[in-house]
Amino acid sequence: MTRYLRLMRLFTGATLSAQLEYRANFVGAVLASLGEVGVALLGIGVLFGQPGTDTVGGWTFHEALLVTGFFMLTEGVISVFIQPNMSKIAEAVRTGSMDFTLLKPLDAQFGVSTRHLNVLRAGDLLIGLGLIAYAASHLTVTAGGLAGAAVLYLSAVVIVYCIWLALSTTAFWFVKTQNASELFNGVFGAARFPVTAFPVPIRALLTFVVPVAFVTTVPAQALTGTLTPALALASPLVAAAAFVLTRLFWLKAVASYTSASS
Amino acid sequence: MTAAWRKVRVLFSTRFAEMVEYRAEVVIWMLSGTLSLVMMLVWMAQAASAPDGKVGGYTPAEFASYFLGIWVTGQLLVVWVAWELDMEVRQGTLSPKLLRPLDPLWEHYAAHVAERVVRLPAMLGLVALFAWLAGASFSTEPLNYLAAFGLAMLGFSARFLYEYTIGLLAFWTESSTSFQELVWLLYAALGGMFAPLAFYPQWIQNIAAWTPFPYMLGLPAQLLAGKASLADAGRGALVLGAWLIVFWFVRLAVWRLGLRKYGAVGA
Numbered sequence: 001m002t003r004y005l006r007l008m009r010l011f012t013g014a015t016l017s018a019q020l021e022y023r024a025n026f027v028g029a030v031l032a033s034l035g036e037v038g039v040a041l042l043g044i045g046v047l048f049g050q051p052g053t054d055t056v057g058g059w060t061f062h063e064a065l066l067v068t069g070f071f072m073l074t075e076g077v078i079s080v081f082i083q084p085n086m087s088k089i090a091e092a093v094r095t096g097s098m099d100f101t102l103l104k105p106l107d108a109q110f111g112v113s114t115r116h117l118n119v120l121r122a123g124d125l126l127i128g129l130g131l132i133a134y135a136a137s138h139l140t141v142t143a144g145g146l147a148g149a150a151v152l153y154l155s156a157v158v159i160v161y162c163i164w165l166a167l168s169t170t171a172f173w174f175v176k177t178q179n180a181s182e183l184f185n186g187v188f189g190a191a192r193f194p195v196t197a198f199p200v201p202i203r204a205l206l207t208f209v210v211p212v213a214f215v216t217t218v219p220a221q222a223l224t225g226t227l228t229p230a231l232a233l234a235s236p237l238v239a240a241a242a243f244v245l246t247r248l249f250w251l252k253a254v255a256s257y258t259s260a261s262s
Numbered sequence: 263m264t265a266a267w268r269k270v271r272v273l274f275s276t277r278f279a280e281m282v283e284y285r286a287e288v289v290i291w292m293l294s295g296t297l298s299l300v301m302m303l304v305w306m307a308q309a310a311s312a313p314d315g316k317v318g319g320y321t322p323a324e325f326a327s328y329f330l331g332i333w334v335t336g337q338l339l340v341v342w343v344a345w346e347l348d349m350e351v352r353q354g355t356l357s358p359k360l361l362r363p364l365d366p367l368w369e370h371y372a373a374h375v376a377e378r379v380v381r382l383p384a385m386l387g388l389v390a391l392f393a394w395l396a397g398a399s400f401s402t403e404p405l406n407y408l409a410a411f412g413l414a415m416l417g418f419s420a421r422f423l424y425e426y427t428i429g430l431l432a433f434w435t436e437s438s439t440s441f442q443e444l445v446w447l448l449y450a451a452l453g454g455m456f457a458p459l460a461f462y463p464q465w466i467q468n469i470a471a472w473t474p475f476p477y478m479l480g481l482p483a484q485l486l487a488g489k490a491s492l493a494d495a496g497r498g499a500l501v502l503g504a505w506l507i508v509f510w511f512v513r514l515a516v517w518r519l520g521l522r523k524y525g526a527v528g529a
Binding site: 024025027028029031032034035036038039042043046047049050052053056057179180182183185186187189190192193197198199202 | 287290291293294295296297300301303304305306307308310312317318435436437438439440441443444446447450451456457461462463
C-alpha cells in the first residue's frame with residue numbers, strides 16, 4: 001500500500017514538472033475554466049431569472065447552485081485526474097506502448113489510472129469547491145450532512161472513474177475511444193441540474209441507466225439533509241458494483257491484449 | 263469558370279468520400295451536442311409544473327419546438343476548423359498545403375459542407391423521433407424552412423470564418439482552442455441555447471442584437487417553430503451578411519500576418 005502511495009507521489013512530481021514547462025498553456029487553461037463555469041452558471045441563472053420562479057424541480061436557487069458546484073467539481077476531477085490518463089489508453093494500445101505498462105511489476109490498472117495529471121485544470125476544482133461553499137453558506141448544513149456528502153461524493157468519483165475506465169478499456173478491441181468519452185460528456189451535461197428538474201421518465205434514466213444523479217444530485221441532497229436513506233445506500237452500492245465490474249472488464253481486456261504488431 | 267467549377271467538384275467529392283468513411287463518428291458527434299436537449303427537458307418540466315402551464319408564455323410543447331429547432335440548427339452550424347488548424351500549424355502539416363494554388367480555407371470549407379450532407383439523414387430521423395416523443399410541432403409554412411435553412415447557411419459561413427481566425431491564432435499562442443471555448447460560450451448564450459433570447463435581461467438582448475449569434479441560431483429555430491416572421495429573417499440575413507464581410511477581411515488580415523510569422527521561424 002505504501003509502495004503505491006509513494007509511486008503516486010513520484011508520478012505527480014513528474015507530470016507537474018513536465019507541465020509547468022509550458023507556461024502559455026496556463027492562460028489557456030484559465031480561459032477554459034472560465035468558459036466551463038460560465039456555461040454552468042448561465043444555465044441556472046436564466047432558469048431562476050424568470051419572474052415568479054422560486055424553485056426548479058423543488059430546489060431553491062442556492063440548493064440548485066450546490067448541484068452546479070458539484071458539477072464543476074466533477075468536471076475538475078475529470079479533467080485533472082481521469083481524462084489525462086484514460087485518453088492515453090487508446091494511444092498506448094494503438095502504438096504498442098501498453099506492453100511496457102503491462103510488463104511492470106505493478107498493477108496495470110493502477111498504472112494507467114494514475115500516471116498522468118493535468119494540474120492546469122486544478123482551477124475547476126477550486127471553482128467547484130468555491131461554489132459549494134458559497135451555496136452552503138446560505139443554507140443550514142449540519143456536520144452529519146457534511147460527512148454524508150463527503151462519503152457520497154467519494155462514491156460519485158468512483159462511479160465516474162469506472163464509467164470512463166470501462167469506455168476507455170474498449171480501446172483494446174476498437175482502438176478508437178475518443179468518441180465514447182465525447183458521448184459521456186454529452187450525457188454528463190445533464191448533471192448540472194438537480195435530477196428532479198427533469199420530466200419523470202428522464203429522471204429514471206439519469207438515475208439507473210446512466211447514473212448521473214448519483215454524481216451531483218445525491219451529494220447535494222446529503223448536504224441539505226433531504227436525502228432518503230434508500231438513495232444514500234444505493235450510491236456506495238452502485239459505486240462498489242461498478243468498480244468490481246470494470247475491474248473484471250479490465251482484466252478480461254488485458255488478457256485478450258496481443259500487442260500492436262500481432 | 264470551368265476551372266473553378268472543377269476545383270469545387272473535386273474538393274467536394276474527395277471530402278465527401280472522406281466523411282462517408284467517418285459516418286459512425288458523425289452520428290456520435292451529433293449525439294454529443296446535448297446541451298440544447300438538456301435545456302429543453304428542464305424548461306419543459308418547469309412549464310409543466312407552473313400553475314398556468316406556461317413559463318414566459320411558452321407551453322411545454324412550444325419549448326420542445328424551440329429547443330429542437332435550436333438542436334437542428336446547431337447541427338448545421340457545427341464547425342471544428344479551429345481545432346484542425348491548431349494541429350496543422352503545430353505539426354507543420356500546413357507547409358505542403360501552402361504550395362498549392364488554392365487557399366487552404368476552401369479545403370476545410372468543403373469538408374464541413376460534405377459532412378453536413380452525411381449528417382443530414384440521421385439528423386432528420388432523430389429530430390422526427392425527438393419531436394414525436396416531446397410533442398413538438400413545427401411550422402407548416404414551406405417558406406419558413408427555406409428562410410431558416412438560408413440563415414443557417416449564412417450563419418455557418420460566418421461561424422466558419424471566425425473559428426478559422428481563432429484557429430490561426432495558433433501561429434502565436436498555444437491557447438487557441440481555449441479561445442474557441444470562450445467564443446462558443448458567447449455563441450451558445452447569445453444564440454439562445456439556454457433559453458429563448460426574450461427570457462434574458464433587456465440589456466443582454468440589446469447587446470445580442472448587434473452580434474451575429476441570435477440570427478444564426480435562435481432566429482432559424484424560431485422560424486422552424488413558427489414564432490418568427492419572414493421579415494425578421496430578412497433583417498437577420500442582412501446583419502449576418504454584414505458580419506460575414508467583416509469576418510472575411512479579419513480572417514484575411516490574420517492569415518497574412520500569420521504566414522509572415524510562420525515563415526519567419528523557418529517552418
